[in-house]
Amino acid sequence: MIYSKAEKTIRTNRLLLRLFKESDAPEVTRLCNNYNIYKNTLYLPYPYSMDDALTWMKNHQDNFDANKSYEFAVTDKVTGKLFGAIALTNQQKFNHGEIAYWIGEEYWGNGYATEAARGMLEFAFREKDYNKVFARYFDSNQASGKVLSKIGMEQEGVLREHIQKEDQYIDLVYYGILKKEFGFSG
Numbered sequence: 538m539i540y541s542k543a544e545k546t547i548r549t550n551r552l553l554l555r556l557f558k559e560s561d562a563p564e565v566t567r568l569c570n571n572y573n574i575y576k577n578t579l580y581l582p583y584p585y586s587m588d589d590a591l592t593w594m595k596n597h598q599d600n601f602d603a604n605k606s607y608e609f610a611v612t613d614k615v616t617g618k619l620f621g622a623i624a625l626t627n628q629q630k631f632n633h634g635e636i637a638y639w640i641g642e643e644y645w646g647n648g649y650a651t652e653a654a655r656g657m658l659e660f661a662f663r664e665k666d667y668n669k670v671f672a673r674y675f676d677s678n679q680a681s682g683k684v685l686s687k688i689g690m691e692q693e694g695v696l697r698e699h700i701q702k703e704d705q706y707i708d709l710v711y712y713g714i715l716k717k718e719f720g721f722s723g
Contacts, residue, residue, distance in 0.1 A: 538659040545601060547609065549656040552649065554609035554623060556601065557594045561610055564619045565590040568641035577678040578639055579700065604629065607660070611640065611653045620644045623653045625661055625670070633669040634661060638684075645680070655688045662716045671713040675700065685712040689719055 547554040575583035621640035674681035698706035
């Protein structure tokens with residue numbers, strides 16, 4: 538993982554994590570206007586419109602500059618193709634944050650979420666000196682649980698029937714990792 542403070546980017550083997558640009562809105566809209574993304578995320582609306590994309594991206598720069606949250610486009614390092622998004626909150630009072638991500642369905646199964654999440658963990662621990670990073674996912678989204686396990690996170694608990702979505706109660710699975718448990722690369 539290589540972080541450029543000046544460019545506000547994170548480089549991994551195959552990916553460039555960068556701030557979103559307004560010109561990303563049409564592709565974000567296309568990727569997010571997908572029922573399979575919606576059913577596995579807490580906050581994305583469905584259907585997903587261009588206004589949703591623009592509203593979501595509007596405060597990313599300010600939040601980044603204020604150290605509130607870091608929201609990156611997950612892109613191909615060579616072509617610039619947008620695959621999805623990854624974010625990290627910053628709870629400064631507690632010195633921890635939550636990682637969250639989505640990858641467009643057509644790009645599932647290529648390891649992009651795992652690679653981006655590992656890069657984000659390194660960013661959290663090396664650059665922001667977090668003590669802990671946590672994540673949560675719907676128990677029905679086992680692929681997300683696999684991503685978290687692959688990056689070294691461990692299940693910490695399950696909040697039973699914690700979320701209501703489409704008139705169903707869903708368990709929310711929590712994972713976490715401490716800085717001292719994380720194996721840094723390079």
